[in-house]
Amino acid sequence: MKRTLKAGVSTSLLVALMLSAACSNSNNQGNEESPKNSTANNAAATATAAPAEKPDPYSKMPELVEFTTGNTVSTEVNMPAGESFENNDVQKWFEENLNVKPKLAWTTSDQNFAFEQKVNLLIAANTIPDVLTINVEPNGLNILSKLVKAGMVEDLTQVYSDYASPYLKESMKLGGDDVFDPVTFDGKLYAIPSLSDIETAIPVVWTRKDWLDQAGLQEPQTLDDVETALKAFKAMGKSGQLPTQQNIYNSDTASFDFVFGAYNSYPGQWIKGEDGSIVYGSIQPQVKDALARLAKWYSEGLVAKDFMMNDSNKAVEAVAKGSAGIFDGSWWAPWYPLPDSVKNDHNAVWQDTVLNGEDGIAHARGYGKIRSFVVIKKGFKHPEAIMKVLNVAQDANAKKLDWYNKLTFEAGGKYTDAKMGLLPVSISAKDPHEISNRYKDIMAVLNGEKDVSTAEPETQAQVKTIQTYQAAADPFADMALWSGANNFYVGAAGLAKNPVQQTLPAFIGTTDLMQKKKTALDDLEKQTFLEIITGKKTVDDFDSFVTKWKSMGGDEITAEVNTIASK
Amino acid sequence: MLTIKKTKQDYITDTIIYFILILLAVTTLIPLFNILAVSLSDSAKATAGLVTVYPLGFNMTTYTTIFKDHAILTAIGVSFKRVVLALIVDMVLVVLAAYPLSRSSKVFPFRGVYMWIVVGTMLFGPSMIPMFFTVKDLHLLGTIWALVLPGAVGQFYVILMINYFRSIPMELEESASIDGASPWRRLLQIYLPLSKPIVATIALFVVVNNWNAYYDGLIYSINTDDYPLQTYIQQLVVNLDMSIRDVDQVKSLLTVSNRSLTAAKLVITMVPILLIYPFMQKYFISGIMIGSVKE
Numbered sequence: 001m002k003r004t005l006k007a008g009v010s011t012s013l014l015v016a017l018m019l020s021a022a023c024s025n026s027n028n029q030g031n032e033e034s035p036k037n038s039t040a041n042n043a044a045a046t047a048t049a050a051p052a053e054k055p056d057p058y059s060k061m062p063e064l065v066e067f068t069t070g071n072t073v074s075t076e077v078n079m080p081a082g083e084s085f086e087n088n089d090v091q092k093w094f095e096e097n098l099n100v101k102p103k104l105a106w107t108t109s110d111q112n113f114a115f116e117q118k119v120n121l122l123i124a125a126n127t128i129p130d131v132l133t134i135n136v137e138p139n140g141l142n143i144l145s146k147l148v149k150a151g152m153v154e155d156l157t158q159v160y161s162d163y164a165s166p167y168l169k170e171s172m173k174l175g176g177d178d179v180f181d182p183v184t185f186d187g188k189l190y191a192i193p194s195l196s197d198i199e200t201a202i203p204v205v206w207t208r209k210d211w212l213d214q215a216g217l218q219e220p221q222t223l224d225d226v227e228t229a230l231k232a233f234k235a236m237g238k239s240g241q242l243p244t245q246q247n248i249y250n251s252d253t254a255s256f257d258f259v260f261g262a263y264n265s266y267p268g269q270w271i272k273g274e275d276g277s278i279v280y281g282s283i284q285p286q287v288k289d290a291l292a293r294l295a296k297w298y299s300e301g302l303v304a305k306d307f308m309m310n311d312s313n314k315a316v317e318a319v320a321k322g323s324a325g326i327f328d329g330s331w332w333a334p335w336y337p338l339p340d341s342v343k344n345d346h347n348a349v350w351q352d353t354v355l356n357g358e359d360g361i362a363h364a365r366g367y368g369k370i371r372s373f374v375v376i377k378k379g380f381k382h383p384e385a386i387m388k389v390l391n392v393a394q395d396a397n398a399k400k401l402d403w404y405n406k407l408t409f410e411a412g413g414k415y416t417d418a419k420m421g422l423l424p425v426s427i428s429a430k431d432p433h434e435i436s437n438r439y440k441d442i443m444a445v446l447n448g449e450k451d452v453s454t455a456e457p458e459t460q461a462q463v464k465t466i467q468t469y470q471a472a473a474d475p476f477a478d479m480a481l482w483s484g485a486n487n488f489y490v491g492a493a494g495l496a497k498n499p500v501q502q503t504l505p506a507f508i509g510t511t512d513l514m515q516k517k518k519t520a521l522d523d524l525e526k527q528t529f530l531e532i533i534t535g536k537k538t539v540d541d542f543d544s545f546v547t548k549w550k551s552m553g554g555d556e557i558t559a560e561v562n563t564i565a566s567k
Numbered sequence: 568m569l570t571i572k573k574t575k576q577d578y579i580t581d582t583i584i585y586f587i588l589i590l591l592a593v594t595t596l597i598p599l600f601n602i603l604a605v606s607l608s609d610s611a612k613a614t615a616g617l618v619t620v621y622p623l624g625f626n627m628t629t630y631t632t633i634f635k636d637h638a639i640l641t642a643i644g645v646s647f648k649r650v651v652l653a654l655i656v657d658m659v660l661v662v663l664a665a666y667p668l669s670r671s672s673k674v675f676p677f678r679g680v681y682m683w684i685v686v687g688t689m690l691f692g693p694s695m696i697p698m699f700f701t702v703k704d705l706h707l708l709g710t711i712w713a714l715v716l717p718g719a720v721g722q723f724y725v726i727l728m729i730n731y732f733r734s735i736p737m738e739l740e741e742s743a744s745i746d747g748a749s750p751w752r753r754l755l756q757i758y759l760p761l762s763k764p765i766v767a768t769i770a771l772f773v774v775v776n777n778w779n780a781y782y783d784g785l786i787y788s789i790n791t792d793d794y795p796l797q798t799y800i801q802q803l804v805v806n807l808d809m810s811i812r813d814v815d816q817v818k819s820l821l822t823v824s825n826r827s828l829t830a831a832k833l834v835i836t837m838v839p840i841l842l843i844y845p846f847m848q849k850y851f852i853s854g855i856m857i858g859s860v861k862e
Contacts, residue, residue, distance in 0.1 A: 073790075073791045075638050075639075075791075075799065075802060075803060077638065104790075105789075106709075106788075106789040106790060107789075107790045107791045107792075108785075108788075108791060109785075109791055109794070109798075109799075109802035110802075111802040111803070112801065112802055114785055114802065117785065117786070121695075121696070121699050121786065124696050124699070124700075125699065125700060125703055127703075200814075313614075314616070316614075317614065317615055317616035320611065320614045320615035320616070321615035321616060321617060322615070332814050332817045335814065335817045335818060336817060337614065339611070340610075340611040340614040340615060343611035344611050344612065344615055487814060
């Protein structure tokens, strides 16, 4: 039974290959008739130049290819009446131009890892849909290795090399040579990854410029400056405390990430050690220095006595209320929590930067290079059809497709507020330093150094948003516009002020030993760190923590991680 | 009627007791009033944690938004359907299971074995994956029955019911059977009418538990349209604290981090239970007391 199925699949694959190769010529002409689609044109041109049997990344499938998929749905979906994920103008484009159509096998909420739970259940039940997009967080790579071990997903090596568009391949290369490593098993590529904007991980320090001006201070550059600013704010009758929460590191908002970063320490991350092997960030001596600083802040009252009781929502209340003038956040804080701050106080002016560390260099933590990935079920007949959709998705996400921008991005577009991803299956590969590069590009246009018409589509779109905002009579009338404009104009500026040196994780994912032992280690770590900060333990207890961590299985896990990574 | 004169000490004790009780009541009510106030406040004020028990920047937009929201209305519909079906199915099954099990083993041979089966499933519940397989293989996934049937025979309810039936004097049944009443007739015309308090109690349990359950909705649904209300609500309680990888993710989280809107949705889920509770409460207290005493 299995054998016949396999034979059937490979024959049909062969037929599909031959057919699409045969059709590529006629399709090129079809593409040239639509001058809107410039990428398709370029790609088509390269395809024509190539030998005749070269597969075409953008050609229409000879027959309608339907695939099932699972998707997340936001509770706030706002689609035009009568339309859905399966039935809308974007899907129609894919059906008409690529002959590919998605079918929703199931949906889950996009919150609280409902999707990941569902996928785990379906793997156990061996009923995954044809195409799945899985996030790396919280344990996507673990799911992928399960899928590969169980032989449930297709090897995409050949499909990728034959059918990925030149633009997609180029963009993937921006991520570095090792970008495919986490999704490659025994030299075979089992998933097409989307790349992270790694700069999103950088912890920035947000400060109220209006208050600093009042106090006669400059934007903080070091941890000492932060202390000075906090004390100055207290003298002005504001809160002299840093909004902080129980997750003291690897958290987007109101954590101590910027303090750890200033000491070039990366708790919770697997990093390259001095000898080149992979070590665990939490047990490095630099963490001890950072904890000593935090213990000092705690004893001086610069951190709330009960900070370990707060979650991030609670911690930023002080920001929204207008009592705190400084907090740790991300570059996207103009989306959260700043809108509430300026709504409550129109005079609030925020600015952000990455602090220079103790050694004068602005250090910051990073993410893994891969954010999510697409897998195709073993035995799906036309993986190349999915690859073609991904090619178009990559162009769409780079805002290269006019028809797609008009529908989904520009103000007043039919699906601009739909709050639903409409691409049948999506992927995005951008320069990992997209944000700061984009910021520089946008500023060049705004300062008149560069002509809008020569800028990339993404830059044009962002410039348009900023100009619309600046022309608005009441800047606070449309908070989405406020956030959209200030995200790059103010938020991204912080990433470009000091040259940032990011330390990316040397290993991501969960190993077998971690599943058994890491929880106990994490508990020990969290307890020790909190006790050191609150003064229940001395800073020197950090050393005994390290010894204990190693003996409780930490050393074994480290060895396992190194073995896996060296493969 | 005999009246006992209260001494000074009694008054003091009473005052202290009332004071403690009022304090308890207030600590229970304040969070509820807070949610209500937040739901009627401006969301920026709510996020800033400024709202206590009265609304700031009073407006009703959250409620008008909800009643235009297709997703929550669907979820309310699913929940109502579930509660009504569960009430009917559970009550029928529980009564039919409890009546024979409440007879002595002379009338019902191997009663002990059956009893152990009931208690055994109470002690060793199935884990998630096998449950999922069972529901999937029965082709219940995505249907309302996936929410109703797996929990239809609550062992705890069966035991409560058995104990209540046993508290009814045997003589009643004996005389009925001498008069020629069949077991069905004895159950329907003698036992059930005498068991109103326990029936009401169990009915209330069933309604509240089904109304509040969220996890099965998450596991056994196929589409988000299958989510019952509590599953839907659970997805709104978001911590904006995960590792965010791009701005689109932030935007999608933001739409649900609107505290006023979330509060309004919480208020709406509370309403049905608040409405039925006062009517059922008198049975609730008497029923559970009587049912729990075993002779």
